[in-house]
Structures are given as structure tokens and as C-alpha cells.
Amino acid sequence: xxxxxxxxxxxxxxxxxxxxxxxxxxxxxxxxxxxxxxxxxxxxxxxxxxxxxxxxxxxxxxxxxxxxxxxxxxxxxxxxxxxxxxxxxxxxxxxxxxxxxxxxxxxxxxxxxxxxxxxxxxxxxxxxxxxxxxxxxxxxxxxxxxxxxxxxxxxxxxxxxxxxxxxxxxxxxxxxxxxxxxxxxxxxxxxxxxxxxxxxxxxxxxxxxxxxxxxxxxxxxxxxxxxxxxxxxxxxxxxxxxxxxxxxxxxxxxxxxxxxxxxxxxxxxxxxxxxxxxxxxxxxxxxxxxxxxxxxxxxxxxxxxxxxxxxxxxxxxxxxxxxxxxxxxxxxxxxxxxxxxxxxxxxxxxxxxxxxxxxxxxxxxxxxxxxxxxxxxxxxxxxxxxxxxxxxxxxxxxxxxxxxxxxxxxxxxxxxxxxxxxxxxxxxxxxxxxxxxxxxxxxxxxxxxxxxxxxxxxxxxxxxxxxxxxxxxxxxxxxxxxxxxxxxxxxxxxxxxxxxxxxxxxxxxxxxxxxxxxxxxxxxxxxxxxxxxxxxxxxxxxxxxxxxxxxxxxxxxxxxxxxxxxxxxxxxxxxxxxxxxxxxxxxxxxxxxxxxxxxxxxxxxxxxxxxxx
Numbered sequence: 001x002x003x004x005x006x007x008x009x010x011x012x013x014x015x016x017x018x019x020x021x022x023x024x025x026x027x028x029x030x031x032x033x034x035x036x037x038x039x040x041x042x043x044x045x046x047x048x049x050x051x052x053x054x055x056x057x058x059x060x061x062x063x064x065x066x067x068x069x070x071x072x073x074x075x076x077x078x079x080x081x082x083x084x085x086x087x088x089x090x091x092x093x094x095x096x097x098x099x100x101x102x103x104x105x106x107x108x109x110x111x112x113x114x115x116x117x118x119x120x121x122x123x124x125x126x127x128x129x130x131x132x133x134x135x136x137x138x139x140x141x142x143x144x145x146x147x148x149x150x151x152x153x154x155x156x157x158x159x160x161x162x163x164x165x166x167x168x169x170x171x172x173x174x175x176x177x178x179x180x181x182x183x184x185x186x187x188x189x190x191x192x193x194x195x196x197x198x199x200x201x202x203x204x205x206x207x208x209x210x211x212x213x214x215x216x217x218x219x220x221x222x223x224x225x226x227x228x229x230x231x232x233x234x235x236x237x238x239x240x241x242x243x244x245x246x247x248x249x250x251x252x253x254x255x256x257x258x259x260x261x262x263x264x265x266x267x268x269x270x271x272x273x274x275x276x277x278x279x280x281x282x283x284x285x286x287x288x289x290x291x292x293x294x295x296x297x298x299x300x301x302x303x304x305x306x307x308x309x310x311x312x313x314x315x316x317x318x319x320x321x322x323x324x325x326x327x328x329x330x331x332x333x334x335x336x337x338x339x340x341x342x343x344x345x346x347x348x349x350x351x352x353x354x355x356x357x358x359x360x361x362x363x364x365x366x367x368x369x370x371x372x373x374x375x376x377x378x379x380x381x382x383x384x385x386x387x388x389x390x391x392x393x394x395x396x397x398x399x400x401x402x403x404x405x406x407x408x409x410x411x412x413x414x415x416x417x418x419x420x421x422x423x424x425x426x427x428x429x430x431x432x433x434x435x436x437x438x439x440x441x442x443x444x445x446x447x448x449x450x451x452x453x454x455x456x457x458x459x460x461x462x463x464x465x466x467x468x469x470x471x472x473x474x475x476x477x478x479x480x481x482x483x484x485x486x487x488x489x490x491x492x493x494x495x496x497x498x499x500x501x502x503x504x505x506x507x508x509x510x511x512x513x514x515x516x517x518x519x520x521x522x523x524x525x526x527x528x529x530x531x532x533x534x535x536x537x538x539x540x541x542x543x544x545x546x547x548x549x550x551x552x553x554x555x556x557x558x559x560x561x562x563x564x565x566x567x568x569x570x571x572x573x574x575x576x577x578x579x580x581x582x583x584x585x586x587x588x589x590x591x592x593x594x595x596x597x598x599x600x601x602x603x604x605x606x607x608x609x610x611x612x613x
Contacts, residue, residue, distance in 0.1 A: 021034050021035060021036045021037075022034070022035050022075060023035075024075070024078075024085070024087050024102065024104060025085065025104065026084070026085060026104040026105060026106050027080070027083065027084065027085060027104075027105075027106060028106045030049065030050050030106065031047070031048070031049055031104055031105070031106060031107070031108075031109065031237070032047070032048045032049075033045055033046070033047055033048075033102065033104060033109060034046040034047075034048070035075070035089075036057075038061075038070050038072070038073065039059075039070075040069045040070065041061050041063065041067075041068075041069060041070060041128055042059035042060065042061040042070070042128045043059065043060040043061055043070065043073060043089075043091070043100075044057055044058070044059060045057075045058055045059070045060055046058065047109055047235060049186070049237050052184070052186070053134065054134075054183075054186075054188060054235070054237055055131055055132055055133065055235065056132040056133070056134065056209075057132055058130045058131050058132045058210070059128050059129070059130045060100060060111065060128065060129060061091070061127065061128035061129070062091075062098060062113050062124060062127055062128070063124060063125040063126045063127055063128055064093075064095065064096055064122070064123070064124060064125070065123035065124060065125050065221050066095055066096075066123075068093040068094050068095035068096055069093060069094050070091060070092070070093050071092045071093060071094060072092055073089055073090060073091040073092060073100075074089065074090045074092075075087060075088070075089050075090075076088060076089075076090060083105055083106070084103045084104060084105040085103065085104050086101065086102070086103050087101075087102045087103075087104070088100075088101055088102075089101075089102060096115075096117055096119075096122060097117075098113055098114060098115050098116075098117075099113070099114040099116070100112070100113055100114070101113075101114055101229070105250075107236065107237050107238065107243070108234060108235060108236040108237065108247075108250060109234075109235045110193070110232045110233065110234050110235070110250075110254065111129075111232070111233055112229050112230045112231060112232045112233065113127070113229065113230045114228075114229045114230075115224065115225075115226055115227065115228055115229065116226075116227055117226040117227070118226070119226040120225070120226050121223045121224065121225060121226055122223065122224060122226055123221050123222070123223050124221050124222060124223075124224060125219065125221040126213060126214070126215045126217075126221070127213040127215075127230075128212075128213075129212070129213040129233055130206075130210055130211060130212045130213065131190055131203075131210070131211045131235065132209055132210045132211075133162050133181055133183070133188065133209050133210075133211070134162075134183045134209070135162065135163065135208065135209050136162075136183065137161070137162040137181045137182065137183045137188075137209070138159055138160070138161055138162065138181065138182040138183075139159065139160060139161070139162050139165055139179055139180070139181045139182075140157055140158070140159050140179065140180040140181075140182075140441065140444075140445050140522060140523075141157070141158060141160070141165065141175045141176075141179055142155030142156060142157050142158070142175075142176060142423070142445070142446070143155045143156055143157075143158050143168075143169060143171075144156065144171075144423070145169075145170045145171065146171075147171070149169075149171050149176070150171075150174065150176055150202065150216070150375075151374040151375050151402070152374065152402045152403065152420065152421070153176050153403070153404055153405055153420075153421040153422065153446075154420070154421075154422060154423040154424070154427075155176070155423055156423055156434075156435070156438045157438055157441035157442065157445045157446065157523070159182075159522070159523065162181070162208070162209045163208040163209055165205040165211075166205035166206065166207065166208070173204055173205040173206070174202050174203070174204045174205075174214050175202065175203045175204075175205065175211075176202055176203075176404070176405075177190070177191055177192055177200075177201060177202065177203065177404075177405065177449070178190060178191040178405075178445065178446075178448060178449055179191075179203055179211070180244070180444060180445050180448075180522070182522075185239065186237055186238065186239060187237070187238040187239075187240075187241070187243075187244045188235065188236070188237055189234070189235070189236040189237075189238065189244060189247045189448060190203065190211070190234070190235060190236075191234045191236070191247070191251065191407070191448070191449060192231050192232065192233060192234065192407050193231060193232040193234055193250070193251045193254035193255060193407050193408050194231045194232050194254050194255045194256070194407060194408060195231045195376075195381060195407040195409070196231070196381065196385060196409075196412075197224055197225060197228050197378075197381075197382070198222075198224060198230055198231055198378060198381065199215040199216060199217055199222050199376065199377055199378040199381065200215070200216070200375075200376025200377070200380075200381060200404050200407075201213055201214075201215070201231065201233070202214040202215065202216065202376075213233070215377075216375055216376060216377045217377055217378070222377070222378040223378075224378075231407060232254045234247070234250065234251065234254070236250060240516070240518075241444055241516045241520050241521075241522070242515055242516035242517075244444060244448070244516075245443065245444065245447075245448065245514065245516055247448050248447070248448050248449070248450065251406075251407065251408040251448075251449065251450065252408045252410075252411045252450075253408075253411075254408060255407075255408035255409065255411035255412050256411070256412050257411065257412065258411075258412055258413065258414055259412075262389065262392050262393070263392060263414065263415075266414055268366075268395045268397075269397060269414055269415055269417075270306065270366075270397075271417065271480040271481060271509045271510050272305065272306030272307050272481060272482075272509060273303070273304075273305040273306060273307065273481075273482045273483075273484065273507060273509060274300070274305055274306070274307035274308060274309050274339065274481060274482065274483045274484065275296050275299050275300045275303065275305055275307075275308050275309070275483075275484055275488050276296075276308075276309045276311065276455065276483050276484060276485065277292065277293060277296055277309075277311065277487070278309075278311045278426070279426070279429060279458075279460075279485050279486055279487045280487040280489075282429070283487075287313070288310075288311070288312075288313030288314060288316070290317055290323060290327075293308075293310060293314070293327070294327070294330070296308045296488070297327075297330060297331045297334055297336050298334070299488035299489070299492065300331075300334075300336045300488075301334040301335065301336055302488070302492055303484075303488060303491075303492070303501075303504065303505055304505045304506070305336070305484075306335075306336065306337060307336065307337050307338070307339055307366075307367070307481065307483075308331060308336055308337075308338055308339070309338075309339045309340075309341065309369060309483055310324075310327075310338060310339065310340045310341060311341045311369075312341050312343070312371075314340060314341070321359055321362075321363055324338075324340070324360075324363040324364075324365070325362070325363040325364055328363055328364030328365060329364060332364065337366040337367075338364065338365050338366060338367075339365065339366065339367040339368065339369055339397075339399065339481075340360060340365050340367075340368055340369065341368075341369045341370075341371060342356065342368060342369070342370055342371070343370075343371055343372055344370050344371060344372050344373050344383070344402075345372065347370065347383075347387065348383065350386065353386070353387065353390060354390060357390055357391060357394050357396060358394070360394075360396065361394045361395070361396060365396070366396065366397060367396060367397035367398065367399060367417065367481070368391065368396055368397075368398055368399070369399040369401060370387060370398065370399070370400055370401065371401040371402050372401070372402040373400065373401075373402050373403035373404075374402055374403075375404075376403075376404040384400065384403070384409075385409075385413075388409065388413040388415065388416055389413070391415055392413060392415050395415075396415065397415050397416075397417050397481070398413075398415055398416045398417065399417055399418050399419065399453055399481060399483075400416065400418075400419035400420065400421075401419070401420040401453065402420060403419055403420055403421050404421050405419070405421035405422070405446060405449040405450065405452070406419055406421070406449050406450030406451065407449065407450075408450060409450075410450060410451065410480075417451070417479070417480040417481040418451040418452065418453040418479040418480055418481050418483075419450070419451065419452070419453060420452065420453045421446070421449070421452065422442070422446050422452040422453070422454055423438065424452075424453065424454040424455050424456075424485075425454060425455055425456060425457075425458045425470075425473070425485045426455055426485055428458050428461045428462070428463055428485075429458075429461055433461075433463030433464065434463060434465075435463070435464065435543075435598075436464065436465050436469060436541075436542060436543045436544070436545070436598035437523045437524065437543035437544075438523075438543075439465070439469070439473055439476075439526075439541060439543065440522070440523050440524055440525060440526050440541055440542065440543025441522050441523040441543065442454070442476075442477065443476055443477070443516075443526050443528070444520075444522045445522070447477060447478060451478050451479045451480055452477060452478070452479060453479055453481075453483060454473065454477045454479070455483045455484065455485040456470065456473040456474040456477055456482070456484070456485065457470055457471070457473070457474050457484045457485055457486050457491075457504070458470055458485045458486050459486055459490055459491060459494070459497060459575075460486055460487065460490040462574070462575070464545070464574075464598050465574075465598045465599075465600075466569045466573075466574045466575070466596055466597075466598055466599040466600060467497070467500070467569065467574065467575050467576070467577050468567060468568050468569040468577050468596070468599055468600040468601060468602070469541060469542065469569075469598055469599050469600035470600070471500055471503060471504070471567065471577075471600060471602055472526075472539050472540065472541045472600030472601065472602055473541065473600075474504070474507050475507060475508075475530065475537060475539040475602055476526055476528060476539050476541055478509075478511070479509065480509055480510065481509070482507060482509050484504075491504065496575070496576060496577075497577075499567065499577060499578075499579050500567060500577060503567055503602060503604070508530075508532040508535075508537075510532065511530050511531065511532055512531050512532060512533065513529075513530070513531040514528060514529070514530045514531075515528065515529040515530075515556075516528060517529060517538075517556060519550070519551075523543050524542075524543045524544055525540070525541070525542060525543060525544070525548065525550075526539070526540065526541035526543075527539075527540050527541075527550070528540075529556055529557070531558070534606075535604055535605060535606055536557055536558065536562070536604075536605040537602060537603060537604055537605065538552070538556070538601075538602075538603040538605075539600075539601070539602050539603075540595060540600060540601040540602075541600050542595050542596070542597070542598055542599045542600060543598075544597065544598070545597045545598055546597050547594050547595065547596060547597055548594070548595040549592060549593070549594060549595070550592070550593050550594075550595045550601070551590060551591070551592045551593075552589075552590065552591045552592075552593065552603070553588070553589075553590045554584050554588040554589050554590070555588055557584075557605060560607050560608075561583070561584065561586075561607070561608040562583070562584045562605040562606060562607060562608060563581070563582075563583055563605070563606045563608055564580075564581065564582050564583065564584060564603060564604070564605055564606075565579060565580070565581050565603070565604045565606075566579060566580040566581075566601065566602070566603050566604075567579050567601070567602050568580075568593070568595075568596075568599070568600070568601040568602075569596040569599045569600070569601075571594065571596065572596075573596075574596075574598075583608070584605075
């Protein structure tokens with residue numbers, strides 16, 4: 001039997017208002033938060049990593065609707081939990097007092113506000129939480145020049161200097177999460193974890209290098225339960241891109257584990273791949289008809305995919321629930337299961353939601369794709385959690401669309417398989433082609449928040465990217481239900497794509513391990529080693545519109561002997577691929593390749609059974 005050791009240190013109550021600054025340290029003593037005296041509504045803090053200042057003078061505090069003022073605050077306990085120290089700050093105001101729970105890991109600072117009041121509900125205007133970054137920083141943010149930017153988070157990922165973040169966007173100084181900052185040799189990741197019973201965090205660039213917490217309700221504010229806590233505010237520090245991608249694990253860990261009563265059995269939660277007819281909607285005159293959608297069951301079967309998604313339009317079928325039940329039965333006979341689309345507005349009434357989900361379950365559906373959340377106000381967040389809970393009660397998986405990115409919700413609700421909150425490849429058929437540099441930025445920006453329904457594989461309309469680039473995105477981007485964008489006919493009936501079929505039919509959606517290789521660079525090159533239950537893969541994705549030299553070195557692989565299969569672009573062609581097959585000789589191998597402009601590569605490594613004599 002193993003025991004989790006928790007050490008509690010009792011320290012003298014320290015009143016900052018009348019004393020010097022106090023330092024809070026991480027377990028390895030290298031990450032330090034310095035708390036300074038407060039202003040009327042704010043507590044000052046600084047964050048240092050080793051000898052480097054990560055955050056200059058920044059602020060903490062809650063903005064109550066009644067504009068209460070902080071009298072003083074104290075630090076009265078420190079607890080050691082394995083890989084972090086937890087500090088509790090008591091904040092005393094002239095009206096409502098609260099606590100700040102602040103955790104210091106060796107590579108991260110997280111904090112949240114904890115309310116324990118006599119009131120059932122308290123009204124907030126927001127927070128005074130702020131992050132003042134080093135002035136020479138570069139910041140990655142997503143941009144879309146329309147008011148959809150902060151409704152669906154479907155923007156292109158770009159880089160700018162921190163001092164221009166407040167002026168660079170036509171949509172104003174408010175940016176969505178996350179933000180990824182480059183400073184010297186370090187990466188700083190600002191994000192939110194465990195968003196529940198609260199409004200979603202956004203970032204407002206208020207001056208040359210300060211970012212302030214922002215919420216979509218604005219001056220109206222929002223109410224939270226009197227006995228509750230805010231989501232976690234995360235500042236994560238990485239020395240390289242591989243370390244940066246581990247921030248996703250921390251986001252997941254900051255969320256509560258599933259309720260056993262709601263998830264006594266999770267065998268019904270099954271990751272997989274899906275076909276989808278939406279890509280063909282402008283080319284097929286009978287799009288979304290019963291007869292047309294029946295074909296997609298066969299396409300899924302031919303591709304070894306587990307699912308088919310029925311998008312908007314299935315409810316126009318005559319006797320829709322009977323037809324849907326027959327459709328699900330036919331699909332199941334071919335080892336394919338069915339997801340259905342629904343507009344979120346039609347589920348806002350709780351009784352209507354339950355009736356719809358009951359009908360879907362009765363018809364044999366295994367998952368629902370709910371669309372057009374269009375925001376992250378507290379009301380929308382509350383609706384999301386009600387939906388996830390009601391779906392879990394009925395053993396239905398969920399795909400959320402037109403929404404903000406994950407903050408780790410799938411930890412608590414493992415029936416959430418994926419969500420959008422990303423600018424995905426579906427934009428290509430709207431003549432808004434995604435550039436390769438956007439794709440090469442996603443693993444180190446949006447994907448740090450969690451799975452994303454990018455809907456990869458657009459061979460019939462790849463924009464300026466190559467076919468191998470399109471194939472590589474399906475291996476690079478994580479989604480427990482991978483929905484293929486392209487019309488399956490474009491793949492199954494195209495002789496030029498036949499050599500890619502084995503790779504498409506076997507795309508993994510669950511990975512045991514993922515490692516970012518050293519040559520990767522945000523927006524320019526993605527080079528990953530990913531391992532599933534059976535194989536190792538190296539996937540390369542170029543974000544450059546010129547040829548790039550890339551070197552394969554077998555020393556990055558686990559120990560063993562491997563058969564290798566490579567699929568990549570034919571030199572000088574965007575829509576032609578070739579395959580190579582070889583074995584790694586004893587002592588390893590180094591090979592240099594010319595990666596095509598906006599191109600890609602997928603290496604598949606299969607262990608060779610070596611018998612000992």
C-alpha cells in the first residue's frame with residue numbers, strides 16, 4: 001500500500017499591509033512569487049524563474065460589484081503536495097472577504113480565488129488579475145477580423161511583439177486564450193483551467209506589456225455561488241517546445257476527476273474516426289437525403305472508420321426518429337456507429353434538451369455534435385456543463401462546436417471527446433484557405449488547451465499545402481474522435497491517393513506518448529515522435545513556403561529494430577505522393593530529406609521480431 005504524504009507548514013500570519021514583501025517558493029526553490037503591499041483593490045506580485053523575471057509588477061484581486069476595498073491580506077499556511085507547494089492567502093475587504101489559493105510548481109504558478117461567504121450568490125464585475133510581461137517578449141495570439149473572433153475562437157495564429165498586442169487587432173485589445181509568449185530562451189504560457197460556474201477568461205492588453213483578465217459580460221458582471229472557487233489562472237514556463245506541450249497535462253490535472261456516480265462504467269466511451277458529408281454539400285444535389293447519407297455508412301466501413309456524423313439536415317427526414325433508428329441499425333450491422341448534429345439554441349430549455357437526448361439515445365445514436373455556442377459567458381458555460389452531465393447520464397459522447405477551447409473539461413466529463421474552438425480546414429471550401437504556418441503553430445498554441453475538432457484531411461481542396469501536409473495534420477492534431485473533412489469518394493476513388501489509404505485507414509486517435517523533436521519551431525516546422533500501442537511515428541509538418549532540409553536520425557526512436565514506411569510529397573508536386581520502405585540497420589541511420597514547400601512527411605516504424613540464437 002502506498003501513502004500520499006502531505007506536509008503542512010504553519011507559518012506566522014503575515015500582514016502585508018504593514019510589513020515588507022514576502023517570497024513564496026516552489027519545491028526546488030527556483031520559482032519565486034514575491035507579494036508586495038496592495039493598492040485599494042489589488043495585491044501586487046512578481047514572478048521570477050531562477051535569475052530571470054518572468055512577470056514584472058502584476059496584480060491579484062476580485063472586482064466585486066459593490067467595489068469593496070482591500071484592507072489587508074495575510075499568508076497563513078503552506079502545504080507541500082508532492083510536486084507543488086500550496087499557499088493560502090486571506091484577503092480582507094471592507095465588505096466581502098475571500099481567499100487566494102496559490103500553487104507553485106517548479107515550472108508553473110497557478111492561482112484561483114475561493115469564496116466562502118454567508119451569501120448564496122455574490123455578484124462580480126470581474127477580476128484584477130493581471131500579467132505584466134517582459135518588454136522584449138513576442139506573443140502568439142489568434143486573429144480573425146470579424147466579431148466571430150471571440151465567439152468561436154476560429155482565428156489564424158500569428159506572432160507580434162508584446163507592446164503591439166493592444167493595437168494590432170481590428171477587433172480591439174481583447175484576445176482569446178491561450179497566449180504563448182517567447183522571451184529569451186523561454187516560453188510562457190497563459191491559460192485557464194477548470195472553467196465551471198464562472199465566465200470564461202479572456203485577455204485584455206491594457207498597455208505596452210500588461211494583460212488584464214477580461215470577461216464577456218463587461219460592466220453587467222455575473223453571479224457565482226457564495227461557496228465556490230474561480231477557475232485556475234495558469235502561468236506555465238518552459239525551456240523548450242517539448243516542455244511547453246506538457247502544459248496540457250497540467251491543465252488536465254487541475255480539473256476534478258469524474259464523479260463515480262455519473263461514470264460508474266466508461267466502456268461506452270470509445271475514441272475513433274468518422275466520415276462526414278458536409279464537405280460535399282455544394283456538389284451533391286441530394287446532400288443530407290436519406291439515400292445519400294446511407295452511402296456514408298459504406299464509406300466509413302471501407303475506411304475502417306468507427307463513426308459517421310449526420311450533420312444539419314437529418315431532422316428534415318420524414319418521420320425523422322424512425323428513419324434515424326433504422327439508419328443506426330444499418331450502420332451498426334457494418335460496425336459503424338452514428339453521431340448527430342444539433343443547434344445549441346434548440347436545447348437551451350432543459351426539458352427540451354432531455355427530451356432530445358432521450359430520443360437520440362432511443363434511436364441508437366452514440367454521440368451528439370452540438371453547435372453554435374458562440375461565446376463563453378457564464379450562462380453559456382453553465383449550459384455546456386448541463387449538457388455534458390445529461391449526456392453522461394444517457395451514455396452519450398459529445399463534440400462541442402462553435403465554442404471556446406477546452407480548459408480540461410474532459411477530465412471531469414470523459415464523454416467530451418473533442419471540441420472546436422479552432423480555425424479548422426472546413427474554411428478551405430469557403431475560399432478562406434488555411435496557410436501552412438497556421439497549421440505549424442497549432443500544436444504549440446491552441447492544442448495546448450486540449451483536443452480540437454480541426455477536421456483534417458482535405459485532399460480535394462488543400463489550398464497551398466501539399467497532400468502529404470494534409471495527411472500529416474491527421475497525425476499531428478489530437479482529437480479522440482477524428483472527423484475527416486474530405487468527401488470519402490475523393491479518397492476512395494482517386495487512384496493517386498491509393499498509396500495513402502493504408503495510412504488513412506490506420507490513423508491512431510489515442511497516443512501513449514508524444515515528444516517534440518528539437519528542430520521544431522512555432523509556425524515554421526512541426527517535428528514530432530508519437531507512439532501508440534503498436535507503432536512509432538515521426539510526423540513532420542512544414543509551415544514554410546519554400547523547400548526545407550530536414551534530417552531523420554534514428555537515435556530519437558526507442559531501442560529496437562524497425563521496419564520503416566515513409567509517405568511524403570513528390571518533389572515539385574503538391575498533389576502527388578510517394579512511399580519508401582526500408583529497415584534501420586544496426587548502428588542506426590541518418591537520412592536528409594528536402595521537405596517540399598508547405599509539405600509534410602509521415603514515418604511509420606514497426607518493430608521487427610528478432611529471435612535470440
